[in-house]
Amino acid sequence: KKYDGVVVDLSENTGGDMSPMISGLSALLPDGELMNFVDRKGRKMPVTLSNGKISSGGSSISLEEKAKVKKVPIAVIIGENTGSSGELTALAFEGMKKVKFFGKPSYGFTSGNSQFELYDGRLLMLTTMKITDRTKKEYFNDKIKPDVETDTPIEDAIIWLNSKIQ
Secondary structure (H helix, E strand, O other): OOOOOOEOOOOOOOOOOOHHHHOOOOOEEEEEEEEEEEOOOOOOOEEEOOOOOOEOOOOOOOOOOOOOOOOEEEEEEEEEOOOHHHHHHHOOOOOOOOEEEEOOOOOOOOOEEEEEEEEOEEEEEEEEEEEEEEEOOOOOOOOOOEEEEOHHHHHHHHHHHHHHHO
C-alpha cells in the first residue's frame, strides 16, 4: 500500500511485445506520449499511454485503470541481455524525474520493425523505423547506456533509492 521507491529489473528482458510490458508498468508511468517510432521520411508515430492502454507499437493491450503510484524514485536495471522491446520498455522511463538507470549497456536493438507478407505466405520482418524517447533523443539500433554502469546494479540501485527516500 505504500511505495517509497521501485526497482524495475529489465536486465534479462530480451524482447517480445512491448505493449503488455509497458501496460504492466503503467502505474509507474505518466499518461501521455512515451516515445515515437520515426519512419525514413521523418513521420512520427507516437506511442502513448492512457488509463493503462498503450496505443501503437504492437498489440493493443488495456489493463483495468489503476491508481498511479505516487511520484517515487524509480531505478531501472538494464544489461547486455536487455534487447528489442525490453529496451523500448526501458525507454518509456527515460527522461522522467526521479528515474535512474543502473547496469550495463543494453543489447542495441532500439528500432521499430515492419512485417511484410511474401508471395508464398511467409513473413519478412525488416527494421524500418528509428525511435525517439520523450526527451527527443534518437535511437537506431543504439545501446541504451545506464546512468550508473555497474556489475552490482540492484545493490547500487537500492543504495540510490535509500538516499532518495531519507
